[in-house]
Amino acid sequence: MLTASVFVNIPVKSIAKAYTYSVPAELSFLEAGWRVFVPFGGRKVEGFILAVADKAETELAGIKLKPIEAAIDEECWFTPAMIKAAKWLADFYLCSLAEMMRLFMPGKSGLKISVQYEAVEEEGGHILLQMPMYRVVYQYLADQGPQGRNAIARALPEVKEELPSILEKLVQYKVLRKEYAAQKRDNARYEKLVVLTCQLTGQIREGYKRKKAQLHLLELLAAAPEQTLAMADLKAAKVSSATVRNLAEAGLAEIRQRRVLRDSYGDVQADRQRVELTEEQAAAVRAMEPALSAHAYQGFLLKGVTGSGKTQVYIEMAERARRLGRQVIVLVPEIALTGQVVTAFKAYFPDDIVVMHSRLSLAERNDAILRVRRGGAGIIIGARSALFTPAEDVGLIIMDEEQDMSYKQDESPRYHARVVAEELAHIHGGLLLLGSATPSLESYHRARQGELTLLTLTKRIGNLPLPLVKCVDMRQELRLGNRHIMSRPLQQLIEQTIAKRQQLIIMLNRRGFSTFVMCRSCGEVIKCKLCGLPLVYHQGVGGRPGRLACHHCDVTEPIPDTCPKCGSRYIKYFGSGTEKLEQELHQVVPSARVIRMDRDTTNTKFAHQEILARFRRQEYDILLGTQMVAKGHDIPNVTAVGIISADSSLNLPDFRAAERCFMLITQTAGRAGRHTEQGRVIIQTYNPEHYAVTCGIVQDYEGFYAQELKLRQQLFYPPYSRLVKLLYQNEDEQAARSGAAQLIAAFQQQFRGDKRQQAIGPSPAVIARLRGIYRFVVLIKTADLPAVQAFLRAQGLHLRTDVAIDIDPITML
Ligand SMILES: Nc1ncnc2c1ncn2[C@@H]1O[C@H](COP(=O)(O)OP(=O)(O)OP(=O)(O)O)[C@@H](O)[C@H]1O
Numbered sequence: 030m031l032t033a034s035v036f037v038n039i040p041v042k043s044i045a046k047a048y049t050y051s052v053p054a055e056l057s058f059l060e061a062g063w064r065v066f067v068p069f070g071g072r073k074v075e076g077f078i079l080a081v082a083d084k085a086e087t088e089l090a091g092i093k094l095k096p097i098e099a100a101i102d103e104e105c106w107f108t109p110a111m112i113k114a115a116k117w118l119a120d121f122y123l124c125s126l127a128e129m130m131r132l133f134m135p136g137k138s139g140l141k142i143s144v145q146y147e148a149v150e151e152e153g154g155h156i157l158l159q160m161p162m163y164r165v166v167y168q169y170l171a172d173q174g175p176q177g178r179n180a181i182a183r184a185l186p187e188v189k190e191e192l193p194s195i196l197e198k199l200v201q202y203k204v205l206r207k208e209y210a211a212q213k214r215d216n217a218r219y220e221k222l223v224v225l226t227c228q229l230t231g232q233i234r235e236g237y238k239r240k241k242a243q244l245h246l247l248e249l250l251a252a253a254p255e256q257t258l259a260m261a262d263l264k265a266a267k268v269s270s271a272t273v274r275n276l277a278e279a280g281l282a283e284i285r286q287r288r289v290l291r292d293s294y295g296d297v298q299a300d301r302q303r304v305e306l307t308e309e310q311a312a313a314v315r316a317m318e319p320a321l322s323a324h325a326y327q328g329f330l331l332k333g334v335t336g337s338g339k340t341q342v343y344i345e346m347a348e349r350a351r352r353l354g355r356q357v358i359v360l361v362p363e364i365a366l367t368g369q370v371v372t373a374f375k376a377y378f379p380d381d382i383v384v385m386h387s388r389l390s391l392a393e394r395n396d397a398i399l400r401v402r403r404g405g406a407g408i409i410i411g412a413r414s415a416l417f418t419p420a421e422d423v424g425l426i427i428m429d430e431e432q433d434m435s436y437k438q439d440e441s442p443r444y445h446a447r448v449v450a451e452e453l454a455h456i457h458g459g460l461l462l463l464g465s466a467t468p469s470l471e472s473y474h475r476a477r478q479g480e481l482t483l484l485t486l487t488k489r490i491g492n493l494p495l496p497l498v499k500c501v502d503m504r505q506e507l508r509l510g511n512r513h514i515m516s517r518p519l520q521q522l523i524e525q526t527i528a529k530r531q532q533l534i535i536m537l538n539r540r541g542f543s544t545f546v547m548c549r550s551c552g553e554v555i556k557c558k559l560c561g562l563p564l565v566y567h568q569g570v571g572g573r574p575g576r577l578a579c580h581h582c583d584v585t586e587p588i589p590d591t592c593p594k595c596g597s598r599y600i601k602y603f604g605s606g607t608e609k610l611e612q613e614l615h616q617v618v619p620s621a622r623v624i625r626m627d628r629d630t631t632n633t634k635f636a637h638q639e640i641l642a643r644f645r646r647q648e649y650d651i652l653l654g655t656q657m658v659a660k661g662h663d664i665p666n667v668t669a670v671g672i673i674s675a676d677s678s679l680n681l682p683d684f685r686a687a688e689r690c691f692m693l694i695t696q697t698a699g700r701a702g703r704h705t706e707q708g709r710v711i712i713q714t715y716n717p718e719h720y721a722v723t724c725g726i727v728q729d730y731e732g733f734y735a736q737e738l739k740l741r742q743q744l745f746y747p748p749y750s751r752l753v754k755l756l757y758q759n760e761d762e763q764a765a766r767s768g769a770a771q772l773i774a775a776f777q778q779q780f781r782g783d784k785r786q787q788a789i790g791p792s793p794a795v796i797a798r799l800r801g802i803y804r805f806v807v808l809i810k811t812a813d814l815p816a817v818q819a820f821l822r823a824q825g826l827h828l829r830t831d832v833a834i835d836i837d838p839i840t841m842l
């Protein structure tokens with residue numbers, strides 16, 4: 030008998046294992062990778078087939094297997110590579126296989142599950158129904174038959190608020206029954222076609238002499254390729270739908286449907302410029318070429334200063350991969366950057382690209398997947414989720430701005446795109462290409478150790494010098510009486526640049542702003558008296574004033590009114606938003622035309638692209654925004670950049686604070702002066718002496734790297750260790766804390782005396798209490814991650830719902 034081992038798509042840890050089902054004869058074509066409907070716990074759910082086996086009846090004696098009910102798709106969904114990757118990732122990140130497999134399909138489920146409520150008749154006299162609100166809901170369902178919650182809410186607006194709890198109660202007391210209906214999501218788009226189904230003879234023409242409109246359509250169809258026209262095009266040709274219907278009724282034409290695959294970035298067009306590779310670019314390509322045809326994994330790190338033409342190297346490599354018939358994935362860190370990369374690639378591969386990111390609708394993503402599956406496109410560009418596009422033979426995975434934080438998913442499953450990309454490249458026997466002007470310390474360290482092959486581009490295209498960066502000490506500004514967000518030198522730079530009809534980018538670093546308290550007079554940040562880490566601001570609850578807390582030492586103190594160092598009253602400065610800065614810009618430089626790009630102005634699908642396009646067309650002088658304006662943009666007329674509070678991120682209690690600050694300065698400054706003249710940059714800071722700032726100003730990656738690496742070694746932080754963050758959550762504070770403490774005790778027992786296995790905590794999380802749940806953190810530093818993963822599994826942590834496991838956490842908060 031055919032049996033299948035099926036993983037159900039329910040990410041509940043306690044049931045996270047494969048179940049065996051029988052495969053009915055009519056579904057004997059099923060194999061590993063198909064998505065199917067299976068009965069599970071009285072419901073019909075989605076399952077993934079992991080393996081199919083032919084078992085002897087004797088083997089199954091006494092076991093009663095439920096049969097698979099149906100296949101969800103017309104074809105197998107998961108390729109062997111996808112299953113392999115999902116298994117590896119589930120192991121590595123200690124999460125359930127279902128969670129990982131879900132990543133490989135848009136929308137987390139191939140099914141639309143709808144819940145309907147049905148009145149159970151005999152129970153009409155239940156005591157609950159004496160309450161009017163309960164009665165109303167019951168009566169409505171008894172009259173109307175089964176309905177979904179939204180439909181009930183629409184019909185009975187008077188109970189809307191309480192509806193969820195009413196329904197729950199009624200189900201609990203069996204007055205109502207809950208019914209699950211599962212349906213395949215089908216948001217396919219079809220187009221209507223008109224097809225000529227006869228020979229257009231003289232006789233027919235004669236017969237239609239009087240019916241001008243129909244004859245006209247007959248002629249159009251006869252002349253069309255494959256004698257077929259799209260209904261949509263007929264409107265433009267002034268053919269009415271009645272005319273079409275008449276011909277169809279006469280049997281001369283037919284109306285058919287055809288599936289259309291949406292192409293979300295189909296309108297992007299780009300001209301191809303002839304580009305002669307620079308010597309450095311050519312050398313990089315030459316170094317990688319052999320690996321592509323070798324069909325074996327190899328990893329590269331392309332370190333090229335801002336504006337050195339890394340994108341062109343990506344394109345050349347993609348071209349070579351496509352020539353070998355292999356697929357390419359291009360990752361960009363932010364949706365804001367997809368447009369620019371898509372445009373660059375479109376010039377070379379006009380019809381070979383799909384775009385994948387979370388702002389696209391489910392239907393658009395489904396269509397993109399189908400285009401890749403059917404071989405209609407071989408280059409997938411997008412944010413981290415693009416990695417999970419079903420592709421048969423990925424020859425090349427490019428990760429632009431590989432150091433970027435947004436490559437880490439900050440909700441479960443907490444994967445890092447770099448880890449996934451590397452594993453996929455291994456599985457496919459492909460090439461991994463990490464690119465950046467400021468590689469993460471981890472990647473650069475690996476390159477220096479020989480784990481990645483290092484390629485460098487040291488010069489800007491056209492040999493333009495890197496921008497000239499000046500630093501403004503904001504403490505000095507306050508002393509000179511300037512209480513604005515913007516310093517005088519920055520105001521001057523704005524005026525001068527606009528006078529030359531050139532453009533500026535101004536970046537306001539928001540990171541860290543909401544967490545620390547700083548004195549604007551002397552730059553002092555309030556720190557913990559015990560350990561020296563910046564104290565974290567906690568909002569007051571119920572009218573009580575906020576407090577400052579140390580997350581290492583678990584102590585809190587009130588917020589001071591004056592600076593403990595210099596006595597100034599200019600304390601409690603939590604920074605300001607882009608909106609406020611925009612107002613100030615209008616005051617200070619009234620003639621400047623300002624466009625803002627931040628979370629508020631970019632919540633629609635193409636908002637980023639529109640803002641950037643308008644700025645590029647020079648409808649504005651200044652692009653003002655948060656971190657999202659810092660990276661990757663290549664806008665010719667931008668010759669100046671201003672960075673507000675470049676160093677605010679230095680005050681985060683996070684070992685990567687300096688790295689982020691340095692990278693932000695280097696990246697943002699790198700937007701200026703990429704095409705015609707040397708760029709000018711002003712950095713506003715309270716920490717002009719900090720090495721992250723001094724190295725950032727002269728774009729000295731090596732200098733920064735050397736200093737930072739030393740610190741990391743001393744403190745046993747990555748790249749010398751790997752981290753695992755465990756978040757214990759419980760309604761009971763003591764239970765949360767002691768759970769964490771027990772783990773630490775077990776850890777110390779296991780790794781006794783091993784200095785390279787450390788467990789720190791338990792300490793309260795930055796949000797120490799969320800919706801009534803207490804949260805405690807354990808931080809593990811390890812030189813042997815596999816040993817820690819094994820330990821955590823042995824402790825059963827991967828099955829616990831009250832502990833969130835974060836391998837390689839990206840923030841310490
Ligand atoms: N060989 C070349 N000849 C002429 N122009 C080139 C060449 N290679 C790249 N360019 C152009 O140089 C500019 C900068 O290139 P690109 O945007 O790829 O830099 P980058 O290295 O990605 O920089 P960043 O790290 O700042 O994103 C682009 O406008 C690009 O079209």
Ligand SMILES: [Zn+2]
Pocket residue numbers: 548549550551552553592593594595596597
């Ligand atoms: Zn002070």
Ligand SMILES: [Zn+2]
Pocket residue numbers: 557558559560561562579580581582583
């Ligand atoms: Zn402390």
